[in-house]
Amino acid sequence: MARRAVLFDLGGVLFGPGLQPFLGSCERDCALPRNFLWKVMSAGGSNSPYAKVMRGQITLSQLFSEMEEGCRQHATASGVTLPPTFSVAQAFEEMAAKGTVNAPLLQAAKVLRRNGFKTCVLTNNWVDDSAGRLFTATLMNLLHRHFDLVIESCRLGMQKPDPKIYTYALDALQAKPQEVILLDDIGENLKPAQEMGMATVLVRDTETVLKELEELSGIQLLTQQEPLPTACDPTNVTHGYVPIRHGVQLHFVEMGQGPVVCLCHGFPESWLSWRFQIPALVDAGFRVIALEMKGYGESTAPPDIKEYSQEQICKTPSPQGIPQTVLIGHDWGGALVWNMALFYPERVRAVASLNTPYRPADPSVDIVERMKSIPTFDYQFYFQEPGVAEAELEKDIGRTLKALIRSTRQEDRLPVTSEFHRVQERGGLLVGLPENPPASQILHGPELQYYIQRFQKSGFRYGPLNWYRNMRPNWHWALSAKDRKITMPALMVTAGKDKVLHPNMSKGMEEWVSQYSPSPAQPWLCS
């Protein structure tokens, strides 16, 4: 029977080290005999403070009270003096401050989940009502986001190695023991699982665990190649709708708590383009708002071309009650975030652009003439005449997206490469490309279907293509800021294989960033 679910212990496995070493250092700090604290905590067998807190009969702050009373009694009985600074809470606080998530093991859990395994945290854990409970909340929140299931003993009134909790986990996973792998750092907790027929891994060093887990699961976990990060699933995220004026709203996806990072996608894309970045930014402590840009998907698409000028889009009041955000944009979103940084700097905490460089508008050459002189911008002129490009791109939306959103890897190349120059001469952006290109490595399966649905709803005209149809208004507006500098922290990320927005376009750009300080590791991070 194939393995299809993995149970991970928390303390000493996903998060380490566990409590024991911190009890030990507390004993040393307070000049208590070795194991003094553990003796008090486990005294009373199934009615010990430890057993009670793990079964949720008492909370963590009640454990502290019981322990302090128990320690006083045990100290008196064994002729030991408790120092005035003695505190049980301190051991727990140290664990929170010094412990860390086992990153390779968490990564392995993500890889297993992406490969169809059900992943579950099965932990003897306490109800944390202590002053340090934000640590617990943050850790559990991380686990809830990255595992299918989190089972805590304190919510159930039973704990490992009570066989009932393993049965509970099997029911919750709808799995047979033979389908399950259990990881724990306490041998005693593995025994009942083994007897039921689960495969078990006694956790010592991470590398050995990963090897055993790789063998048991058949999934490569020790690979040198960095796997894709966790992506978010459109059906399992918070969707928001912010009205920007009567009858016009923007759709967004929101996740996390902390300073706001606002993500602005490009053409022809979706908030889902940020699916790998959203959970990573949340893990890093940010509140992420991934916008669906004006005219795209579920955001309103007013018909007037002027609605999509940079000036109009930037003057949108900030989503209600959010004075300032970190702005990150790609492609058209990149142009937008530079304009926000120049025209509405008070609303920008920091700014980052992928691929799209900033360059001040040049009053000496008409923008249309300037753009015409750059062969790879030819497609933008093809996009100008309302009705033309939309007819081509809307004809077969699946084909359009498969043709335009591809990686540059060999296996992803189409028989005829899509070119962004000589588009007008060829009579269309997709002319010469296969009628039914294979799905690309970077957009396929349910994600591709999600993109297709969004463009079926919004089309390409109002919104997507109209962003291109404000060449002169955008230039005139930009001219009024041509002498300004970008004064907030700024990051420019270039992509060597971008055919249109080539890295050489960002050369000299640092001149326009007032806090520019080159560093070999992060050549473009100004803070």
Add this chain to the structure above:
Amino acid sequence: MARRAVLFDLGGVLFGPGLQPFLGSCERDCALPRNFLWKVMSAGGSNSPYAKVMRGQITLSQLFSEMEEGCRQHATASGVTLPPTFSVAQAFEEMAAKGTVNAPLLQAAKVLRRNGFKTCVLTNNWVDDSAGRLFTATLMNLLHRHFDLVIESCRLGMQKPDPKIYTYALDALQAKPQEVILLDDIGENLKPAQEMGMATVLVRDTETVLKELEELSGIQLLTQQEPLPTACDPTNVTHGYVPIRHGVQLHFVEMGQGPVVCLCHGFPESWLSWRFQIPALVDAGFRVIALEMKGYGESTAPPDIKEYSQEQICKTPSPQGIPQTVLIGHDWGGALVWNMALFYPERVRAVASLNTPYRPADPSVDIVERMKSIPTFDYQFYFQEPGVAEAELEKDIGRTLKALIRSTRQEDRLPVTSEFHRVQERGGLLVGLPENPPASQILHGPELQYYIQRFQKSGFRYGPLNWYRNMRPNWHWALSAKDRKITMPALMVTAGKDKVLHPNMSKGMEEWVSQYSPSPAQPWLCS
């Protein structure tokens, strides 16, 4: 022609004091001659640094550079020594740190707006790209939320007293000059407005301004009675949808930036019950999430009664990526927040309940017997039998809501008072009440219609009434926490005229709050 729009200046009017006194104290601190800074700032007439920054030709950080250069030149020319600590930015930073919003004037603007006036901020303002720009962002965000329109000179390239900016404002407000009142602290800025036919108020002391504004607008602004705070409008807020498991989502309204405050309404209500609290909490620096509780309105209403037990509702994972929130609940929402504080304390930063007290479950008396002994809980037994109360309450939803959601003021009383005891005996909650009661003072007009629409969608059964149908499961669950204390900051607010949850029910409750410290001003605020 009746007045119907008011233009408010910002610096020295809505926010004070303006820049001038801070330039003065900077001059004193740096031992510069009086008016030294203003002379430099205004030198050059319409091409002065001041004029340029107000027209958006330069940004605030560019103003600092030009001013520092200008001050050096002027110092040399006039034989003055600039101290090494000299900084123009400092005057602006002081203004941000020491200035305050004119609260009575802002309040007057809100009252005017609620009475149908268009309100507009018309300010000579700069593009703030300085290190202190968060102050500007926060102030402008506040103004955007409380005024219909915000017009800044720096976005338009024109400034007061240029008549063009007044014409622009009239166009934006679609108003004639005779319909408009302008408030400014600079007489010169009033002149063109007067010439056009606007009524003008020269701002000196706030009381005089309010008197003049009251006379000109015909709206009472100097009343002793505190007016209602700003309410949010369902059509003009961000709506979010968070999936809590496959096929089940909660609807919420979200506003603001900062620590999360989550609002939980009661029976039979809506997130809109918090319409007055939401903007106030946002102004106080919080991110507010006002939930529509499970089974209500746009939140999913699964049919199973067990779905509405406190245990089931509390175990809902926190909205994605939000580890901990301040929880505030009313009525059933109050019961919920106490349970969250006891069972999931790590997810609760602080807790507050309106009307619903906490009292640990009593194992010695069956909950049903106990509830039967309290006459005002009779309605809860009427609610038990599926199909009965929903038939009565759904028959005429408008009547139900008008009858149940009323103030206790004399003018709001119905001919027969709704009673919560003897409901079973009378054969229904609404028996004896008028068929078409007048709308109440606390819920009428578009808000009442919004409530009606939500209950037309969700009905009363799955959701609203099912919350009552878990009496014994809720009791059994609560018993497991009967010895716990509420360890986080807690606030209990009682309502003297609540007929069911009377203040005397919260007597002795402080025993269950571990950080209780009575204070005469805030008898129940524990921090």
